[in-house]
Amino acid sequence: MQQDPDEAIEIEVQTAYLEDQSSPEENRYAFAYTITIRNAGRRAARLLSRHWLITDANGKVQEVRGEGVVGKRPLLHPGQGFHYTSGTYLETPVGSMQGSYGMVRDDGKAFNARIEPFSLAMPRLLH
DSSP, rough: OOOOOGEEEEEEEEEEGGGGGOOOOBBEEOOOOOEEEEOSSSSOOOEEEEEEEEEETTOOOEEEEEETTBBBBBOOOOOOOEEEEEEEEEEEEEEEEEEEEEEETTSSOOOEEEEEEEEEEOTTTTO
């Protein structure tokens, strides 16, 4: 399906394993993720909500829904970006995340910006 040029939201993700906040002997692995959201569309859009599916290597899925991101609901004009860092815990040293942001254009039309799946992995575990 062709993306509406008024709803072109680009999302980049960088991840990091947080060794100092992890406890492998207790099956607790901490990860940070930094997201950059850029409005590549022709209309301003506000991020209203987030929806995440976080899956560990055992297939356990955590579903997270909430308003905004890190307490903010940024308005992105065409060409503008916003970035933030957040985190999650897994019970395994490897997992993945995917989801979407609930957005609304400046003309009131709501749409979802998809967040493609990305990996969370303890370093030196995957080759």
